[in-house]
Amino acid sequence: MNLDAKIPSGQIKDKWDKYRFDMKLINAANKRKYKILVVGTGLAGASAAASMAELGYQVEAFTYADSPRRAHSIAAQGGINAAKNYTNDGDSVWRLFYDTVKGGDFRAREANVYRLAQVSNSIIDQCVAQGVPFAREYGGLLDNRSFGGAQVSRTFYARGQTGQQLLLGAYSALSRQIGKKAVTQHLRKEMLDVVIIDGYARGIITRDLVTGKIESHWGDAVVLATGGYGNVFYLSTNAQACNVTATYRAYKKGAAFANPCYTQIHPTCIPVSGDHQSKLTLMSESLRNDGRIWVPKKQNDKRAPSQIPEDERDYYLERKYPSFGNLSPRDISSRAAKEACDDGRGISSTGYGVYLDFEDAINRLGKNVIEERYGNLFEMYERITGDNPYETPMMIYPASHYTMGGLWVDYNLMSTIPGLHVIGEANFSDHGANRLGASALMQGLGDGYFVLPYTIGHFLATNKLEKVSTDHPEFKKAESDANQKIHKLLNINGKKTPSEFHRELGKTMWDLCGMGRNEERLKKALEIIPQIRSEFWENLTITGVNEDYNIVLEKALRVADFLEFAEVLVWDALERDESCGAHFREEHQYPDGEAMRDDEKFCHVAAWEYQGDSTKPIRHVEPLVFEDVKLAVRSYK
Amino acid sequence: MGILSYLQSSILSKIVMAVTGAMLVGYIVIHTAGNLLIYSGQDAINSYSQFLHSLGPVLWIARIVLLLALILHIWTSIVLKVSSNEAKPEKYAVKNYFKAKLTSRTMLWTGVAVFLFVVYHVSHLTLHITNPEHVVNQMYLPHGLHLSSAASALSYERTDVYRMVILGFQNPLISLVYMIAVTIVGFHLNHAVQSMFQTLGLNHPKYFPTIQKSSVALSFIIIFCLISIPISVLLKLIGGNL
Amino acid sequence: MKLKLHVWRQKYGKSKGYFEQHDVDYVSEDMSFLEMLDVLNEKLLKSAKEPIAFDHDCREGICGCCSLTINGNPHGPEKATTTCQLHMRKFKDGETVYIEPFRAKAFPVIKDLVVDRTSLDTIIQSGGFISVNTNQPQDANALPVDKKQADLAMDAASCIGCGACVASCPNSAAMLFVSAKVSHMGLLPQGQPERKKRVLAMVNTMDAEGFGTCRNFYECEAACPKEISVRFIARMNRDFLKASLSKED
Incomplete structure (x- = not known):
């Protein structure tokens, strides 16, 4: 298997510009002769489908939901990063690039990450023009806030619903194209297979979730924007229907699956309350700014938190990581909670939970200040658990949240199957072994608005594709x-x-x-x-x-x-x-x-190649070369 | 289609409801104020009535405009009701309301009741069909004339509205119907007035709460004023001399 | 906790629906309403009966998938809460609970409690956007926006498109949904060039899709899980009237 990343030559900051110039173009009038199938209508899928339709391609967009707007991108709360440097605190494309590579623990491809940082600014411009109501300052300009893993304030946000607003922006662009009949939408249809003809991805098989009908759809290129596989853990912060089928089917048809073991666990979720639990709800990480995390020192301590005296509490993050304390990075905090619970000191009826206590903060700052900062989160917590966090500590536990791994793609966002492009969380490309907060939205939209619409044109212009129809034996075989x-x-x-x-x-x-x-x-x-x-x-x-x-x-x-x-x-x-x-x-x-x-x-990407149902897949390697960033121990101390 | 094509648009229909409603509310307010003249005695209210009749064509224009407003108001509401029923073909087995009040949910029925009453009311007091025996003429003296020219007094006659109202309300059944009817009018207005502002887009956090309160207040004032007349008659506070 | 459930069952869109009674005794107050149904579905499946179909996805109150009219209220009795975030502690032991689909002509039933809400998407497709192609924009900060206006636009934009407003409205009007989008874009400077065209197109599509007429009951505002204000409806009426009076065909 050839894992040629096709990274353009030249200086990292010039690669994308130069590459765009080198790419073959398709005459505007000819674009309408090409049909592109986009599976998934989240941030990546909707933005790509809309942008490609604007360029003139025939686009068909598929979603298993009843509307493109339901995609789980909608649930992202915190924000989206961009290197605008509006806050004048020293941010730059280079710094965003560096922070992302470092945050990913030096397991991402430099060139891709640099390109992402480059397009990050255009994303914000695009979204504002679409009417995304980002938070603003009194002067009328955009507000920024800080997020984990960065020393600059570069996160744009729309209250706690940034994902929703960005998705609705992409959805409105997509809706505009659907209204113009430039995009055909297929709702409540789930992709079951990808069809390969003469080595190229030429179509997909879907099942209509309402009628059960198995249908074939042909295209000149296929784009998977089908999200991550966090639900492999059953309980996660993902939506119920999020699944691995589309990417896994593509893997079985020959696309390499890269770094599947990179799964992010978020430290502050509401713990499981019983076997009936279907989903874990994320509580914003910002709570750790004022909350103190602790468990009882004794094992199996069933006393109410208020009955446990101060000296019988173990503020384990403050004890183990005195310099960062309760604000230790996600992975460290998550693991420390698990250790405490495995040690039999977990709280809640299941023993899988730790306290996040605001008592000190309320005493220090007053209830009003806490309410102002976290009022809506406290309300949501009370709605779900029935406990009032102003009076009793919150209970939290880590949960599966995001998957950095995904189908392997080259610099063009194309998988190892020619014509099969993969964007957003479904690919592996930009986050390395760990994603920083507010970067997922950036990557989804970066891929969809600013990368794929260019690179897919290059693919179509440089490959001679025979006409196919859904009567082709490969479609019939996949259907059967x-x-x-x-x-x-x-x-x-x-x-x-x-x-x-x-x-x-x-x-x-x-x-x-x-x-x-x-x-x-x-x-x-x-x-x-x-x-x-x-x-x-x-x-x-x-x-x-x-x-x-x-x-x-x-x-x-x-x-x-x-x-x-x-x-x-x-x-x-x-x-x-x-x-x-x-x-x-x-x-x-x-x-x-x-x-x-x-x-x-x-120091490489591991990409797995399918070898048959009962055979271990082959592990291929794409070496990671760091020319612009020095490999170092990731430390936030 | 022509002029009725507005019925194709839900918002335009609503605006027609609001504008015609506003005209009818205006009429009710003026009518109520006029009716209160009964407390000033026989001459006051009869002169007022005579004044209105003396307007001639203006009165007729006002009557025609009000009649048209009423027809449009009713017709539009029927069309809207039909389309709303179509929009929810299957009803809930259980329905629980948070904000919809009895007054807002019963607009159509209070409207129907008000309409029936108006027909009766007009038949009684304007067209003199239902109780013609209440209709008597009053002799009066125009300003500047003296009783000495009594010979010509017969030519100065006008409808004795005062007597007609008093005789009408002295009948407890008529009074009862009237009191129920104006209460229903009040119910209708309770929702109608603030709804009209909302439909016309005049909802602002600064003044809308005041509009809502005023809407309720207006409906109570109208009920109070109008009900007070039959009560006063039945208690013989006015018209005891007849 | 025990509950007497009356669940609407309907095999296909065109078939006749009926209430099916389930006496459940497993309900814990920590369950969400949908988890309570999940458990019921598992039990049905175990006894080879067909589980109850209902729409749901994110289960954190933002995707707008979940629906259900619970004892006559879309998304149930608690204010500002979607069905997926409604927890069983809000119910009393022994309570009778009627579960029906969102009902409206524009939301035909697909199966059981699942309805088709694509009519809302059709409205958006007719004008609920700002026509800007990818990569055309100027710098995001080139156009300052009054913070208050931006905040108000965000209030309107927080609509999750669940359709509870339509379901709760005795007339199945979609005014709250449409006005939220019209206001979101009409409040921002970016939305001005298409402001008239947008409101006319969206309202006309709304009428064509078979939604009813607003009668100012304000049930929609009460049912809205995001507490979107009916003031946006007034704003839309204003915009619509202005646009209708000044349009040039």
Whole structure:
């Protein structure tokens, strides 16, 4: 497998400009002869579909939701980074680039990250022009706030709903093109397979979630903007329907899957309250500015928090990391919470939770100040848990949040299958082993508005594509594969529900391949996952038929792919025998608990190539070359 | 289609409702103020009535405009009701309201009731159909004339509105119908006046709460003023001499 | 906690619906309403009965997928809360709960509690945007925006497109939804060039999609999980009237 990243030559700051000049163009009148299929309508998908339609391509946009606006990009709270330097605090494209590479623990591709930093400013301009109501100062200009992993204030935000507002911006651009009939939208259709003809990605197979109809769609290029795979842990901050099917199917058709083990765990989520739990809700990290995190010193201490005297509390972050305390980085805070709970000192009825206590802050600053700062978050917490955080400490626990890994793409955002482009969270490209806050929105929109519309033109201009139709045998074969799989699932007639298998898989992944990983547990996971999978294919129950709005079948199809994909993730975690960013191998750590990289052996991207259902995939390597950033120990001290 | 094409647009229909409603509210306010003249005695209210009749064509224009407003108001509301019913073909088995008040939800029915009353009211006091025996003429003296020319007195006659009202309200049944009807008018206005401002786009946090309160206050004032007349008649506070 | 549920079941869009009764005894007050239904669905599935279909996705109150009219109120009894964030502690032990789909002609039922809300997207497609192509803009700070106006625009823009306003309205009017988008863009300088065209196009599409007429009940404002104010409706009426009186065809 050829992992040529096709990074343009020249100085890093000139690469993108030069490359854009070198790219072949398509005459405006000819663009309408090309059809591009975009799967997913989140930030990346909607912005790409709209921008390409504006250029004149025929675009078809697919989503499993009932509207493009439902995509989970909508849930991002904090903000979006850009190197505008409006605050005059020394920011620059170079600094944003550097912070992102460092935040990713030096496991991202320099050229891609630099380009992202370059286009970051245009994103803000674009969004403002679309009417995104970013927060403003009294002078009428845009406001910025600070975010983790940066010493400058470069985050643009729209209250706590930045993701929503940016998505609605992209959605409005997409809607405009749909209204003009430049984009055809396909709602409630889930991609089940990608179709390869003569080595090129030439179409997709979808299932209509309402009628069950299996349909073929052809295109001259296919774009996957299908998000991350955080739901492999069952419980995560992702939406219920987020799944790995599209990217995993592409992987099975030959696209390399890069760095699947890079999964980010967010430290401040509302803990699980029981087996019924379907979802974990994120509480903004900003709470850690004033809250103090603690657990009881004694194990199995069931006393109410107010009954536990000060000297019997363990403020473990303040104790272990005195200089950063409660504001220690995400991964460190998450792991420390897990350690405390594994030690039997966790709180809440399940034992998986730690306190985030505002008592001191309220005493020091007064309730009013706290209410002003976090009022809406406290309200949301009370709505979900029924506890009043002004009176009793909040309970929090880490949860799966974002996945840095994804399909491998080159500088053009094209996967190892020609014509198959991957953008947003679905690709692996920009965040390395750890994503900084407010960077996901930047990457999704950067890919969709400012990178893909150029590079896809170059692809179309430089490749001679035969006309295809959905009557092609490859489409028929893919359709029949999908139908067979559905038929098989419907006829297992077992006893366990798709959710039960998903929950079982999630627990295995969380316990054995979660925040802290080691060889022994990973190997155990590799034993358990195939067992769950084989039971799935023998003991699954589904009601109803395919030709219906069948929510059980829909779920089963997704779980089936998670059950296969999980194994790739674990292989990757096992073979990356170093700690870096969010991938923490307990065997490799500094005494203070920070991840210990092994740049000698692992300064590379690991990309997995499918070899058949029961065969271990092949691990390919794309070396990472750092010319402009010096490799260093990531330290925030 | 022509002039009725506004009915195709939900907002234009609403605006027609608001504008015609505003005209009718204006009429009710003036009418109420005029009616209160009954407390000033027989001459005051009869002179007022005579003055109105003396306007001739102006009175007719006002009547026609009001009638048109009423027709448009009713017609539009029927069309809107039909389209609203179509927009929610299947109703909820259970429905619970947070903000919709009884007054706002019953606008159509209070409107129907008001309309029926208006028909009766006009038949009684303007067209003199229902109780013609209440209609008597009053002799009066125009300004500047003296009783000495009594011979010509017969030519100075006018409708005795005062007597007509008193005789009408002395009938407890008529009074009861009237009191119920004006209460319903008040109900209708309670929602209508503030709704009119909202429809015309005049909703601002600074003054809208005042509008809402005024709307309610106006409806109560109208009810109070109008109900006071039959009560006063029944209690013989006025018209006891007849 | 025990509950008596009456759940609307409807096999297909055109088939006749009915209430199905489920007496459930497993309800914990920490469950969200949808988790309560999840558990019921698992039980149904275990006994080879077809689970209840309902729309949901993010489960944190922002995607606008979840719907359900619970005891006559879209998104249930708690104010400013979507169904996914409504928790069972808001219900009393033994309570009878009616669960119905969002009802409106413009929201046809697909199955059980799932309805088709694409009519809202159609309205947006007819004008709910600012016509700006990628890469045309000037610097983001070239045009200052009064903070108060920007904040008000954000209030309007916080609409999640769930359709509770339509569902709660006895006339199935979509005025709150449409006015939120019209106001969001009409309040910003970027939205001015298309202001008249936008409001006319969106309101006409709204009428064509089969939504009813606003009668100023303000149920929409009460049902809105984002507490969007009916003042935006007044603003839209104003804009619409102005645009209608001054349009040049």
